[in-house]
Amino acid sequence: MNFQQLRYVRETVRRGLNLTEAANALHTSQPGVSKQIRELEAELGFDIFVRHGKRIASLTEPGKAVLGIIERVLQEAENLKRAAQDFSERDTGSLTVATTHTQARYSLPRVVGEFKRRYPKVHLSLLQGNPPQVAEMALSGVADIGIATESLEQHPGLLALPGYTWNHCVVVPPKHPLLKAGALTLEALARYPIITYDTAFAGRSNIDAAFSARNVAVDVVLSAIDSDVIKTYVELGLGVGIIAAMAFDARRDSHLRVLDCSHLFRSNTTRVAVKRGGLLRGYAYEFIEMFAPALSRKLIERALAGEGELYEL
Amino acid sequence: MNFQQLRYVRETVRRGLNLTEAANALHTSQPGVSKQIRELEAELGFDIFVRHGKRIASLTEPGKAVLGIIERVLQEAENLKRAAQDFSERDTGSLTVATTHTQARYSLPRVVGEFKRRYPKVHLSLLQGNPPQVAEMALSGVADIGIATESLEQHPGLLALPGYTWNHCVVVPPKHPLLKAGALTLEALARYPIITYDTAFAGRSNIDAAFSARNVAVDVVLSAIDSDVIKTYVELGLGVGIIAAMAFDARRDSHLRVLDCSHLFRSNTTRVAVKRGGLLRGYAYEFIEMFAPALSRKLIERALAGEGELYEL
DNA sequence: CTTGCTTACGAGACTCGTAATAATT
DNA sequence: AATTATTACGAGTCTCGTAAGCAAG
Numbered sequence: 152m153n154f155q156q157l158r159y160v161r162e163t164v165r166r167g168l169n170l171t172e173a174a175n176a177l178h179t180s181q182p183g184v185s186k187q188i189r190e191l192e193a194e195l196g197f198d199i200f201v202r203h204g205k206r207i208a209s210l211t212e213p214g215k216a217v218l219g220i221i222e223r224v225l226q227e228a229e230n231l232k233r234a235a236q237d238f239s240e241r242d243t244g245s246l247t248v249a250t251t252h253t254q255a256r257y258s259l260p261r262v263v264g265e266f267k268r269r270y271p272k273v274h275l276s277l278l279q280g281n282p283p284q285v286a287e288m289a290l291s292g293v294a295d296i297g298i299a300t301e302s303l304e305q306h307p308g309l310l311a312l313p314g315y316t317w318n319h320c321v322v323v324p325p326k327h328p329l330l331k332a333g334a335l336t337l338e339a340l341a342r343y344p345i346i347t348y349d350t351a352f353a354g355r356s357n358i359d360a361a362f363s364a365r366n367v368a369v370d371v372v373l374s375a376i377d378s379d380v381i382k383t384y385v386e387l388g389l390g391v392g393i394i395a396a397m398a399f400d401a402r403r404d405s406h407l408r409v410l411d412c413s414h415l416f417r418s419n420t421t422r423v424a425v426k427r428g429g430l431l432r433g434y435a436y437e438f439i440e441m442f443a444p445a446l447s448r449k450l451i452e453r454a455l456a457g458e459g460e461l462y463e464l
Numbered sequence: 465m466n467f468q469q470l471r472y473v474r475e476t477v478r479r480g481l482n483l484t485e486a487a488n489a490l491h492t493s494q495p496g497v498s499k500q501i502r503e504l505e506a507e508l509g510f511d512i513f514v515r516h517g518k519r520i521a522s523l524t525e526p527g528k529a530v531l532g533i534i535e536r537v538l539q540e541a542e543n544l545k546r547a548a549q550d551f552s553e554r555d556t557g558s559l560t561v562a563t564t565h566t567q568a569r570y571s572l573p574r575v576v577g578e579f580k581r582r583y584p585k586v587h588l589s590l591l592q593g594n595p596p597q598v599a600e601m602a603l604s605g606v607a608d609i610g611i612a613t614e615s616l617e618q619h620p621g622l623l624a625l626p627g628y629t630w631n632h633c634v635v636v637p638p639k640h641p642l643l644k645a646g647a648l649t650l651e652a653l654a655r656y657p658i659i660t661y662d663t664a665f666a667g668r669s670n671i672d673a674a675f676s677a678r679n680v681a682v683d684v685v686l687s688a689i690d691s692d693v694i695k696t697y698v699e700l701g702l703g704v705g706i707i708a709a710m711a712f713d714a715r716r717d718s719h720l721r722v723l724d725c726s727h728l729f730r731s732n733t734t735r736v737a738v739k740r741g742g743l744l745r746g747y748a749y750e751f752i753e754m755f756a757p758a759l760s761r762k763l764i765e766r767a768l769a770g771e772g773e774l775y776e777l
Numbered sequence: 778c779t780t781g782c783t784t785a786c787g788a789g790a791c792t793c794g795t796a797a798t799a800a801t802t
Numbered sequence: 803a804a805t806t807a808t809t810a811c812g813a814g815t816c817t818c819g820t821a822a823g824c825a826a827g
Contacts, residue, residue, distance in 0.1 A: 154467070179818075181781080181782075182784080182818085189783085195545075196548055196551070196552030204782085204826055205781065205783065205826065207781090213552075217551075220543050220544045221544065224540040230533050231530055231537060234529060234530055238509070238529070239526075483806070483807065484805080484807085493795080495795085495807085495808070496792075498806095500792085502808085517807085518801060518807040
């Protein structure tokens, strides 16, 4: 039994039980993968994969069971390498952050700038996706850190800590009737076509929840991932926008007017997720702390250790 | 990086930083161990060991840090092999139980008998030691299960579940004055020389605690690991014995008389300990359940998963 | 008939043991 | 002087890639 064999098995499963793809992904030959897996199976004493003739069809029951252990072995081995790097080259390496458009565009630039200044030799990548994808990337190890407002807290394999809290705001063109009305209500808002985020994005769930709780029908004429897209269509007069408050910039968005709506929708918590059982480089902790100063290294490490506890602030 | 290198490092640390001993323990050559460790260090990018010329003096700081991870990798690798065996040969293998004399002699025979009947092909070993040794054996993996009344719950690396509760009893020769007195008191007991268990054995701590709480001075003329030894000397008239109640057998111990003392000393809880992060064979769960029917496989697995919780019954 | 797994085989790398060397106690 | 780690070297094994074969969809 060796690491290579375990990697081959894991990759084969990840690639949908396709040896050829697994071999390509690992930059090696297909026969090599086949042989090593068979040797591992021989050593373990049972087959991991169900084969129909020369096709791999599925995982055997024992295969499913050992797969989890295989993943833990490889995870710990990766932790070891990462810890080693953290000692030998403290300030170099790479950091991959998976996040949504809104975070990447409005809350991360400050953090990224500061991080790059402090760790010029760390290669930083931002991966963008919808919240479930962000969760997936954090879970699979493609990303070291996931940042999003939705989905993250639902994965048991992730530790999702609260980063910061924010509210939505309503944006309208200048001279819009809503600007003259008094305090904004859901009913008043619902009289106009709405432009806001896609389902499962940037607190959209809280928006829907508020309307349906009051039984108010809304007409979402357009939904987008992207605050900038929403603002553009609001400027064109297609409707009233509901966006994250931090996505409104009074100077830049001079063609729009903003209305407070923090009393209408529940506030949103953007969370930082890391994989349970994973190991973070020193600078990864720093990145998180720059993003949310309350999330100190100590707190995160404690949260990773005592798995069960809740860390709401 | 391979498993062998990690094993070499772990063994070297376990053997007190002595390569020669590590090599012997692993049935391989000393130069091989030396070379592999140096290669691992080269790959990791830092030294694990501090060397003074040609002697290994200590662990480096990074070395200490990665040692923990190395142990986890190897633990998971071992779990993998064990899980594999559990699938390929469900009813064969070995089970090592570390325990104290009292348990081995008075509470385990029934369990061992039943276990052997149900799993004739499992090689069962009983290792005997004092409670700290039992804990150590469970922790190091020498034993799969540790059973003792003391020490086990103090190791954070162990999960120590309550197995059963028992009381001490007082044994005296026939016609001893204590038999005529009324209800037994600590003061009455302390008038006679006492023969009981060694420190840190079979609830001795509860005995000492009871006397010192009432400020009663006791004269323990003889202490032993072994209930049979205690009974022998009581028969010889050397003093009054305090032993575990289950160690008294009315038929066999016809030369002795027993006195209840459950009101004098706190009752004792014998615990079953397994290593956190370890994996138990199916029959190991069965062994534990035969010993303490309340400790079902499900309960143990849940307790191993939710690390923080308390599982007092 | 294309895709995809397995078998066969050979080159190169790696592991491990023995013997010799060197440094520490 | 004895113990203990490192270096040198060679035999044997293992890994991996190419090429060929063969089963399934």
